[in-house]
Amino acid sequence: MSEDTRQILGAQTPYFRTPEFSQVVLECERLLVALVGAPSGSRAVFLTASGTAAMEAGVINLLGSTDSALVVNGGSFGQRFCDICRCHGIPHRELRLSGSDPVPYPGTGARALLLNGHETSTGRCYDLDESGAYCRRHGMLHLVDAISLFVTDELNMASQAIDVLVLSSHKGLALAPGLAMVVLAPTALAVLKERVPSFYLDFHPYLNDGIRGQTPFTPAVGILLALLQRLRQIHAEGVSVHIDKARALAAHFRAGIRGLPLRLHASPAPNAMTALERTDGGDARDLVVALKQRHGLVLTPNGGALAARVFRVSHMGEQRHDRLAALLVALHAYFNNPR
Ligand SMILES: *Cc1c(COP(=O)(O)O)cnc(C)c1O
Numbered sequence: 001m002s003e004d005t006r007q008i009l010g011a012q013t014p015y016f017r018t019p020e021f022s023q024v025v026l027e028c029e030r031l032l033v034a035l036v037g038a039p040s041g042s043r044a045v046f047l048t049a050s051g052t053a054a055m056e057a058g059v060i061n062l063l064g065s066t067d068s069a070l071v072v073n074g075g076s077f078g079q080r081f082c083d084i085c086r087c088h089g090i091p092h093r094e095l096r097l098s099g100s101d102p103v104p105y106p107g108t109g110a111r112a113l114l115l116n117g118h119e120t121s122t123g124r125c126y127d128l129d130e131s132g133a134y135c136r137r138h139g140m141l142h143l144v145d146a147i148s149l150f151v152t153d154e155l156n157m158a159s160q161a162i163d164v165l166v167l168s169s170h171k172g173l174a175l176a177p178g179l180a181m182v183v184l185a186p187t188a189l190a191v192l193k194e195r196v197p198s199f200y201l202d203f204h205p206y207l208n209d210g211i212r213g214q215t216p217f218t219p220a221v222g223i224l225l226a227l228l229q230r231l232r233q234i235h236a237e238g239v240s241v242h243i244d245k246a247r248a249l250a251a252h253f254r255a256g257i258r259g260l261p262l263r264l265h266a267s268p269a270p271n272a273m274t275a276l277e278r279t280d281g282g283d284a285r286d287l288v289v290a291l292k293q294r295h296g297l298v299l300t301p302n303g304g305a306l307a308a309r310v311f312r313v314s315h316m317g318e319q320r321h322d323r324l325a326a327l328l329v330a331l332h333a334y335f336n337n338p339r
Contacts, residue, residue: 001174002318004233008226009176016221022213024228029210031231033183035239036146036165037156041186045206046179048220051147051168054180056084057201058143058164059114061192065089067111070140072103072131075121076304077145081114088197099266100124103131109138116145118153120171121302123275123312124266125153132161141188147171151234152246152272152316163188169223172246172272173230174317179223246271249315249324256328260335265310274313275302280335284311287334295330 001009014021029044047053059081063069069092071081085092092114095104103126113135118125128144135142143164149155151172157165162185169179184192184203196202205216234242250271254264261280269275278284284301288311291297300312313327 001176002230004229005175005226008229009222011222011225013221014225016219017214021221024213024224025210025215025219026213028224028228028231029213031228031235032167032181035231035234036150036167036183037158038165038183039158039185041189042157042183043189043207043210044181044183045203045210046181046215046219046224047201047206048178048215048218049180050170050177051145051166051180052080053201054147054166054168054182055080055145057180057198057203058166058182059084059090060088060198060201061196061203062141062143062164062188063088063090063112064193064197065091068092070095070106070110070113072097072113072115072126074098074101074124074126075116075119077116077119077121081116081145085114098122100268103127105131105134109135109140112141112143114143114145116147117149117155118146118270118272119266120148120273120312121304121306122266122310123264123269123273125149125268125270128155128160128162132159135163136161141191148272148316149270151239151242153243153270157183157185169220169227172242172316173227175223175226175230179220179227243271246315246319249319249321250274252321253313253315253324253328256324257331260331262331265306272314272316274315275310276313277309282338283308286338287311290334290338291327291330294334295326297327297330299327 032044033042071094073094074097141163144162145166147168148171165183167181169175170177262276265275265277288299288301302310
């Protein structure tokens with residue numbers, strides 16, 4: 001997180017049922033909708049929750065037991081969409097893939113396609129132009145979880161034909177966890193379910209109250225204040241500056257591991273993050289522990305089936321070249337002396 005963000009998050013939390021706070025929410029919505037290239041007439045809702053709630057809310061406000069979903073399941077976040085559908089009795093077909101497998105889009109469509117633009121558990125990006133074109137061809141809703149793409153990788157709701165976009169505060173936006181966002185294009189707003197099997201996640205009150213810059217329930221006040229500062233900054237500089245910065249960090253890091261027994265776990269890899277696999281037969285968890293103990297460097301381990309093979313390095317937020325350089329020195333030292 002940036003110094004600006006930390007200052008805002010460390011300050012007193014104001015009372016929020018005020019005209020002043022309404023202005024904060026209205027400007028956040030306006031900037032967010034613009035920064036993701038949403039078509040005119042799009043709306044954003046702000047949920048006090050982590051990103052999974054936005055995934056679930058997006059699904060249950062648009063799909064029910066008489067609809068069908070096609071889910072791209074290439075890792076634990078794709079699996080999460082399947083679990084959400086199962087939990088709510090939404091018929092779904094899974095396109096299960098591993099690593100860099102191409103997406104086997106079937107000839108017959110469904111009501112909606114659910115996919116994670118960047119499957120953060122494997123470090124693999126999907127081609128959103130391709131998924132968008134597929135959805136348009138089959139008259140399907142295109143629901144994209146862009147939680148670990150936003151502000152580090154190319155994202156444009158209009159050109160990628162995205163109807164529902166899921167975002168959260170604590171990945172590329174580099175804010176504290178606790179704020180989740182869903183951006184709805186007019187194509188999605190027009191087909192929202194009348195009845196939603198959740199009280200808290202029903203979009204209707206959020207959309208109504210949002211017209212005057214309020215939320216039906218207590219919002220993540222501090223994070224929204226930090227979001228406004230962050231969106232203003234990104235808007236002023238241009239998203240492309242942030243994407244270029246992440247791209248340069250990723251390129252620096254990936255060039256620096258050449259010669260080490262490491263390879264990218266999947267491709268195409270995003271700018272947001274590098275997911276690496278050990279090729280020397282060693283355990284990724286040992287490396288993560290050793291770097292923490294020897295150098296105080298915290299890498300992201302994987303869970304589940306990839307736990308022993310894969311670990312991840314972020315290029316999001318305030319990541320810097322000097323920190324990645326220190327990490328590269330530590331990685332080279334580790335492989336010279338893994339014990
Ligand atoms: C982090 C992340 C989420 C949200 O996970 P939470 O633990 O609920 O914040 C969802 N999708 C993707 C692709 C993510 O990287």
